[in-house]
Amino acid sequence: MPPRSRAPWPLVAVFTAGYLAAYLLPTVVGSLSAGLGLTPAQAGLVGSTLLSGSATAGFTLASRVERYGPRRLARCGLLLATTGYGCAALTSSVPLVVAGAAFGGFGSGTATAVAAAGFAGRRDPHRASALGLLTVSATAGALYLTLPHLGGGHALPFASIALVAAAVWPATARLESGHDTGEAPAPGAPLPRPRSGLVLAGSLLCWSMAQNALWGVSGRIGVTQAGLSEVTVGAVFAAALGAGLLGVTAAGALGARLGRAVPIGVGTVVIAGCVAVSSAADGLVTFAAGEILWNACYPVVLSYVIGLAASLDPRGRWAVLVGSASSLGVACGPVTGSVLSERAGYPGMGLVLGTLLLLLAVPLTAVALHTSGRPLVAGAVRRRGGAPAAVVAGTAGPGAGPVPQMGAPEQRVTEIPVPVPSRRRTAQRAYRLARPSDAPH
Template identity: 75%
Template sequence: MSPRPRAAWPLVAVFTAGYLAAYLLPTVVGRLSVHLGLGPARAGLVGSALLLSSAVAGFTLAGRVESFGPRRAARTGLVLAAAGYGCAALADSVPLVVAGAMVGGLGSGTATAVAAAGIAARQDPHRTSSLGLLSVSATAGALYLTIPHLGGGHRLPFASIALVALLVWPATARLGGATRGGTAAPVARPLPHRRSGMVLAGGMLVWSMAQNALWGVSGRIGTVQVGLSEVTVGAVFAAALGAGLLGVSGAGVLGGRLGRAVPVGLGTVVIAASIVLSSSAGDLGSFATGEILWNTFYPVVLSYLIGLAASLDVRGRWAVLAGSASSVGVACGPVLGSVLSERTGYPVMGLLLGSLTLLVAVPFTAVALHTGGRPLLPGAVRRRGGAPAALLAASSGAVPGPVPELGAPEQAVAEISPPALRAGRPDRDAFRTAGPSAGAAQSLSGTP
């Protein structure tokens, strides 16, 4: 972002405020069902409305954060989140709770868009996004351990999200203002890998919908089917979120050693088995094993899917489209899980979702094998902001010449021989003759 924040923590804070509602979705849906007298399907519909509202805000602000100004956009999102979720916490009427949840969802989506834009512009976006994931997982885990002891019905989860939004407000002072002046219009180019990209985007919609269908009813599976207390279920969710952090760390360590097809295909199979195990659980051991195993592999597969989408187009268009499709799936997941569980029961729901996940694994693996993907190697484009800068330059048309692909070997820097140095200054004619030609020759020959 311009100007870039002096530290990563403001973006991490805004990231946490934006993602927290999705992480607390099981307890929100479960408490709406119990304390407001909503059926499972209607409670899941409220959760889906919240997430869909958040996705709409993200679509609207995509590519426009700079023009509005990160500080102003973040503060607007936090105000909407605090007001919306606060009203939902205070309301006893179902229509008011739904309206408050949707306004809060707009705020969450706005904060998420600001955080995503800021993280992408940093020199080390992976480290910042990892810090954000760590922060939101730790916050959600702490709330899962705390909320069951305090009661309060649906009020406490909504009030917790609103309070976090207010606590994050001071961090927005470290974000930049609006950028004056426009950028060059992007050069219109056809989308590469159209078939593979469409298959991947459609698959991510279905995959995300299946994952969040289970996540949206996991709380009710633990309390209704397994017979656990809300305190125990909260402890299981906290452990599962911790396992998710281990999964993200493992994916970072593994990197591209196995390619993308093996982690995506094998990981999706494990996820499908975990869904079946969790939804058919009859005791604490099987329920906890399914939830923890599922939350361990879910972020691993997701990280490789995002990398695969990014590799299909250097300008990131397929990454945006696939991410948008995934957001729609996330929003539709809770209502799907609630409807299936209400009409078929939790075990049958798990079988259906597991089978759907297995079916999606086939096109995912095929796309990974067919395209191969461009390797996203750290340091491939190291200068002037690294890979994010190259992607931004390609998408905005700010660079007149060709932009190196993400993961492409970095162009060698030609060395100037000592005779060409005169009084500590390079001879321009010698540099013009030897520098670029030598660099081009080394680049064409593949010399590192």
């Protein structure tokens, strides 16, 4: 992982290239439906295939980033993304488009895994993840403003993702090659806090699925139900992502002042209301209000969740696994949204998804409360001075001595046998010292 003193911008660039496909999902699904003549369900299935490849890469590489090296994996991921999305943009054959989307998705997931592991290894993972979401939101917002004016078809969204991946390639030169670190981590080391990590991964899978079920059909809601044009819908999406920029900036400035439980829990409740409003929109005002407020809260909550996952394991394995679970939920989103909208209509779909998000706010908040304020090392608070010692260790700078990292495994205690003299020998020695000296005066 990159040294802590090094700027996170190479990781932020790689994260942007890997996460951009998920942010452009409505445009990708809509362009597949319009350009290739696919039904909404078929177009959603292609989008799910893309994001399934991304999730597969994350689950596969969760514990292998350090072994293969961030630079090598990032370059492989960017190469796959550029090739896969580029091929999907250059062909009109549906099987080739699906294959290109799957390969590109695997490349995106590889790049995201490298960035997530790098964020977890930094001193402030929340700030690094907030910068990544800030950059990807700005890039996606610029594309939402630009692509509708360049024509229709499926080629433009895929080509834009491929070009961003190619443009990020030079940034990988500043990542570690895998041979720069001194000591490799012990293979097969168990994951710390498995219960919290599994609950967080499962909850985020459903959380991402619920939101991307609406995000995948938001374009169709704006056009068919709200009666807006493609250009107007693109402008609303750009404004929504601009609000996301402000939200992520505010989250980065706020930092840990409110902890993680309040932003995650309250933010998820607000998002649930926005989902219901946006899905029931019948005009520009309600559609724009729901989308803008929703996208302002979504990256804020996601940045805190990524920071929470990174704090569970400084090696970044939980960050990668939780991110992959999120990608799997995103992959299931378009199909779920298409099925729910066809069965219950857009307003009914919004009620179902909003209710699910309200229920998910409980375990997400519980994990944030359970892991906040935990000692840096297991048993450290009990044996080394209680909560004040943990606070001092957590706030000390890099020059504070050999303070273990957050979540680092406790050093094994080796018992050294020390011979203890018997009571009789101790008493004889004390008697000899107490006798007056026999030396002549």
